[in-house]
Amino acid sequence: MTTPPPHGRTELPLTPTDAPPPLRADAARNRARLLEAAARLAAEHGAANVTMDAIACAADVGKGTVFRRFGDRAGLLLALLDHQEERFQAAFMSGPAPLGPDAPPRERLHAFGPAVLRHEQDHLDLYLAAQPTAERRHLVPARVVRLTHLTLLLRQSGTGADVELAAHTLLGSLDTSLVHHLLTRRGMPLERLEAGWHDLVSRLLPPATHD
Amino acid sequence: MTTPPPHGRTELPLTPTDAPPPLRADAARNRARLLEAAARLAAEHGAANVTMDAIACAADVGKGTVFRRFGDRAGLLLALLDHQEERFQAAFMSGPAPLGPDAPPRERLHAFGPAVLRHEQDHLDLYLAAQPTAERRHLVPARVVRLTHLTLLLRQSGTGADVELAAHTLLGSLDTSLVHHLLTRRGMPLERLEAGWHDLVSRLLPPATHD
Numbered sequence: 309m310t311t312p313p314p315h316g317r318t319e320l321p322l323t324p325t326d327a328p329p330p331l332r333a334d335a336a337r338n339r340a341r342l343l344e345a346a347a348r349l350a351a352e353h354g355a356a357n358v359t360m361d362a363i364a365c366a367a368d369v370g371k372g373t374v375f376r377r378f379g380d381r382a383g384l385l386l387a388l389l390d391h392q393e394e395r396f397q398a399a400f401m402s403g404p405a406p407l408g409p410d411a412p413p414r415e416r417l418h419a420f421g422p423a424v425l426r427h428e429q430d431h432l433d434l435y436l437a438a439q440p441t442a443e444r445r446h447l448v449p450a451r452v453v454r455l456t457h458l459t460l461l462l463r464q465s466g467t468g469a470d471v472e473l474a475a476h477t478l479l480g481s482l483d484t485s486l487v488h489h490l491l492t493r494r495g496m497p498l499e500r501l502e503a504g505w506h507d508l509v510s511r512l513l514p515p516a517t518h519d
Numbered sequence: 520m521t522t523p524p525p526h527g528r529t530e531l532p533l534t535p536t537d538a539p540p541p542l543r544a545d546a547a548r549n550r551a552r553l554l555e556a557a558a559r560l561a562a563e564h565g566a567a568n569v570t571m572d573a574i575a576c577a578a579d580v581g582k583g584t585v586f587r588r589f590g591d592r593a594g595l596l597l598a599l600l601d602h603q604e605e606r607f608q609a610a611f612m613s614g615p616a617p618l619g620p621d622a623p624p625r626e627r628l629h630a631f632g633p634a635v636l637r638h639e640q641d642h643l644d645l646y647l648a649a650q651p652t653a654e655r656r657h658l659v660p661a662r663v664v665r666l667t668h669l670t671l672l673l674r675q676s677g678t679g680a681d682v683e684l685a686a687h688t689l690l691g692s693l694d695t696s697l698v699h700h701l702l703t704r705r706g707m708p709l710e711r712l713e714a715g716w717h718d719l720v721s722r723l724l725p726p727a728t729h730d
Contacts, residue, residue, distance in 0.1 A: 480691030
């Protein structure tokens with residue numbers, strides 16, 4: 309696993325270079341069906357209650373099939389997360405402005421934080437259940453994609469800060485367990501976190517020029 | 520566990536309010552002896568290799584004593600971390616300038632990041648071995664003390680940012696697994712992280728007045 313290379317393209321690969329080879333069509337359909345069942349169960353009963361048994365039952369396949377496909381429950385939760393991430397990644401990489409490529413980089417940076425906050429709030433129990441260990445955290449493909457995206461936007465915006473460190477700082481302020489802590493234990497409204505994001509982006513960018 | 524209250528004092532309690540009651544003198548000596556043995560073993564063989572057996576052997580007590588005192592290996596690593604933290608906390612709460620209270624808050628903020636980076640680099644394997652789960656991360660006493668300290672210094676420096684969120688942002692840039700990732704996997708020199716810290720502090724504070 310390597311960190312994203314610096315580049316100037318606006319399109320990023322959705323899958324990291326060490327992703328497994330694509331599945332055969334029937335296997336891919338099978339996998340999609342299992343993930344749909346898992347997503348439905350997670351939405352109805354919470355991600356903490358998604359079990360391999362329950363998915364096998366809901367998708368009407370043997371439990372062995374679920375284990376062969378995902379390895380274990382952690383693998384399944386990560387796959388489910390990837391499934392949610394794909395839709396979200398499409399929004400910020402090729403969707404409409406202000407998240408997508410039609411908006412200027414400064415606007416896209418400002419839009420990114422609130423979009424992540426809302427996306428993670430919608431799937432908070434899933435993100436928490438799938439939290440990687442501290443050792444693995446920075447290698448998770450979804451995180452690498454976000455970091456690459458922020459690095460690119462920061463570079464395009466002409467920040468005077470160390471681009472890679474600034475991208476980590478921005479991403480750190482959206483960390484799932486931090487957001488969970490602030491919303492749930494500290495009782496902060498989401499709007500306060502959004503305002504904090506906008507303030508941080510402004511401090512990392514040079515003053516806006518209105519021309 | 521609650522987050523630190525806002526206050527204007529420069530002295531912070533070393534132990535959180537829900538800390539266990541103090542030990543009897545002989546029990547405290549016993550505990551200190553076990554921690555010294557554990558620290559020696561960690562320094563010689565790495566924290567990953569500190570076992571309950573090895574500590575019992577090095578301190579010449581029964582294994583049962585070590586388990587009674589620390590619960591399990593995770594409890595022992597946390598206690599060992601606390602032991603290292605106490606010395607570090609004394610440095611930034613009551614030590615000499617620029618870390619300690621004799622320096623102005625802006626200087627103390629600038630000094631804090633490099634001090635944490637160097638302290639954690641010296642004990643990196645211990646900090647990594649004792650990494651709490653994502654769920655617990657924000658409740659660890661050492662983290663709460665650092666957050667309180669940064670919140671206080673930010674408030675004293677008159678930042679225009681949301682003080683609590685800015686403190687989390689600063690602390691996030693010193694996160695053990697992030698620092699480990701940047702130093703080890705990305706091969707960044709420590710000096711680059713220190714420069715990133717100074718830049719971030721400057722961006723969070725109002726421009727310095729030279730009077």
